[in-house]
Amino acid sequence: MTRQTGTSSPLDPPGIAAGSSRLPDGRTANGRAANGRAALDIASIDDALDEIGPIVVNPPGFDAPPPKPQTRAPLDIDALLADDDDDLDSAAPATAAEDDDEPLILDESMEVHDDLPVFDIDSFLTEAAPALPVAEPEDEELVLDASMEVLRPSPAVEAVAAAAVGEPAAPPARPVTPPPPAPDPAGLLGRIDALAPGKGDPALPERTDALAARLDPTLPATDFAALDLLYACWPRTGGNFASRALHAVAVNLSRSFGLPGKLPMATSKAWRLLDPIAYEDALAHRLSVTAEFVLGWHRTQNTFLVLEFSEIELIEYLFETLHPGRHLPLLASVMNFKVLSNRRLGLLRRIPGRMRKTIQPMVVDDRDGALRYLAHTKALLEAIADPNGFAPIVDAANKAAAEIEKVMKLVAGAGAPALPAAGGGMALGRIG
Numbered sequence: 001m002t003r004q005t006g007t008s009s010p011l012d013p014p015g016i017a018a019g020s021s022r023l024p025d026g027r028t029a030n031g032r033a034a035n036g037r038a039a040l041d042i043a044s045i046d047d048a049l050d051e052i053g054p055i056v057v058n059p060p061g062f063d064a065p066p067p068k069p070q071t072r073a074p075l076d077i078d079a080l081l082a083d084d085d086d087d088l089d090s091a092a093p094a095t096a097a098e099d100d101d102e103p104l105i106l107d108e109s110m111e112v113h114d115d116l117p118v119f120d121i122d123s124f125l126t127e128a129a130p131a132l133p134v135a136e137p138e139d140e141e142l143v144l145d146a147s148m149e150v151l152r153p154s155p156a157v158e159a160v161a162a163a164a165v166g167e168p169a170a171p172p173a174r175p176v177t178p179p180p181p182a183p184d185p186a187g188l189l190g191r192i193d194a195l196a197p198g199k200g201d202p203a204l205p206e207r208t209d210a211l212a213a214r215l216d217p218t219l220p221a222t223d224f225a226a227l228d229l230l231y232a233c234w235p236r237t238g239g240n241f242a243s244r245a246l247h248a249v250a251v252n253l254s255r256s257f258g259l260p261g262k263l264p265m266a267t268s269k270a271w272r273l274l275d276p277i278a279y280e281d282a283l284a285h286r287l288s289v290t291a292e293f294v295l296g297w298h299r300t301q302n303t304f305l306v307l308e309f310s311e312i313e314l315i316e317y318l319f320e321t322l323h324p325g326r327h328l329p330l331l332a333s334v335m336n337f338k339v340l341s342n343r344r345l346g347l348l349r350r351i352p353g354r355m356r357k358t359i360q361p362m363v364v365d366d367r368d369g370a371l372r373y374l375a376h377t378k379a380l381l382e383a384i385a386d387p388n389g390f391a392p393i394v395d396a397a398n399k400a401a402a403e404i405e406k407v408m409k410l411v412a413g414a415g416a417p418a419l420p421a422a423g424g425g426m427a428l429g430r431i432g
Contacts, residue, residue, distance in 0.1 A: 183212040191215045192248040200244035200278065205233035214249045219256065219263060226253065226266035240275040247274060247282060254286065257311065258293055264310035271314060276321045284327050287318040291330065294337050305339045312340065319347055320354060325376030332383045335393055348384070348396040351377060352403035363411055370411050378404045 188204060188211060195215070205211055210232035213220070220226040230249065234241060250270035256262040276283060297305045319334050335344050355377055359370035378401050385397035 183208050188212060188215065188245075192244050195248035195251045196244055196282070198244070198247075198282070200247055201242050202244055204245055205243075207232045211245060211249070215245075215252055217252075219253070219261065223263045223265045226263045227269065230266055230270060234273055236269075239273045241273050242275045242278045246270065247279060250274065250286075254289075257290065258297075258305065258307060262308070262311070264308035264314075268310040268314040268317070272317060280322065280326075283318055284322055284330060287315070287322065287327075287334075288330055290315060290318075291333050291337075294339060295333070298338060307339055312343065315340065316343070316347060320350075323373075323376070324380040325372070328376070328380050328383060331380055335384050335389070344393055345396050348381070348393065348400050351381065351400045352407065355404060355407060359407075359411065367411060371408060374404055374408045374411065378408070 185204060185208065188208060189202065192202075192215070210229045214226070214229050214233070220229065233249075234243070234246060250267070250273075253263055253267040253270055257267065271283070271286060274282070294305065315334065315337065319331055322331060324331060334340070334347070337344070340347075355374060359373060362370040362373070381397045381401040381404065385394045385401065387394065
């Protein structure tokens with residue numbers, strides 16, 4: 001092992017020369033570094049143990065003192081308690097020992113009396129409770145003050161008052177309103193002839209009172225009241241009634257179409273209940289009157305016409321119900337109703353599908369009639385598709401006319417006899 005050399009340090013133990021690496025007892029120790037901390041210059045732990053040598057617990061010449069025996073007396077609890085009592089007695093003041101026989105009285109109310117009798121709770125509970133004194137009823141009234149005394153009238157005065165009052169009068173009976181007399185059927189028929197002359201069933205409904213209210217020039221105040229009167233005469237479901245009375249009611253309700261006090265729901269329902277075939281002329285007249293009102297409003301009024309939803313539905317119902325061949329100019333004029341706005345496009349787009357449903361039962365039995373109906377519908381669409389008209393309406397009419405033409409071709413080919421198969425085989429079995 002190499003040894004480091006250097007100057008002596010104040011931290012070196014005495015007896016070690018500067019730079020020496022051997023201790024006074026002959027053991028080898030390494031030198032100190034410059035910073036005063038020892039650094040072992042050994043190769044392994046075994047070399048360090050060899051350098052240090054064996055460790056002696058008790059070096060020679062050192063005698064350790066013998067161990068002191070651990071002895072403890074047994075714990076006496078009674079003696080400890082007695083000692084504590086003696087300590088407390090010694091700590092108490094001397095005056096307390098002199099007054100041990102007399103009780104401590106701070107106030108006269110706290111004085112203890114030994115001559116009081118002992119209360120026995122058992123005997124108290126077994127003995128019967130003493131009866132409480134019952135106060136005797138007094139006949140005289142308790143009067144605290146003269147002003148509180150109740151003065152009663154004399155018997156003579158009471159007799160006179162009872163005779164004057166007599167028995168209580170019965171409440172007055174309410175006047176009973178007699179039911180209105182049943183309307184005269186002759187008067188109702190005269191009113192019906194004035195409103196709706198022409199054909200139809202002259203029979204009257206059972207509720208003639210409701211019919212009389214519907215035919216009265218004074219219309220009901222609300223639309224719902226008018227509907228109730230209408231349903232009292234005809235059922236709300238179903239339709240196709242060929243009744244002159246119903247036609248007269250529809251005409252009477254239509255007098256306020258588009259005006260204040262109108263009844264749109266009742267008016268539309270009344271016209272829908274009529275048979276469209278039996279009353280086709282009446283429906284056409286209704287649409288003609290409506291067209292005059294709407295187009296006249298557009299020409300003369302500066303404000304935009306506003307119609308109720310039920311009134312617009314009535315116009316659409318009349319447009320889709322009337323025959324296109326017999327009422328072509330009237331139906332074409334509906335496309336000039338600006339109040340309908342974009343709903344006119346919907347009317348045109350529904351025409352092809354509506355025509356298919358209409359002619360479906362006619363294709364087998366009356367194919368020529370179906371073709372005529374389609375031809376009238378196509379002529380109506382061509383009249384609406386005026387190049388000088390509103391572009392969206394013209395475009396929708398042209399597309400609907402093209403669809404109607406396709407349907408006409410299908411109907412025309414539906415009744416043609418099938419060609420026999422050539423050569424007794426399939427249709428394409430032999431060519432040429």
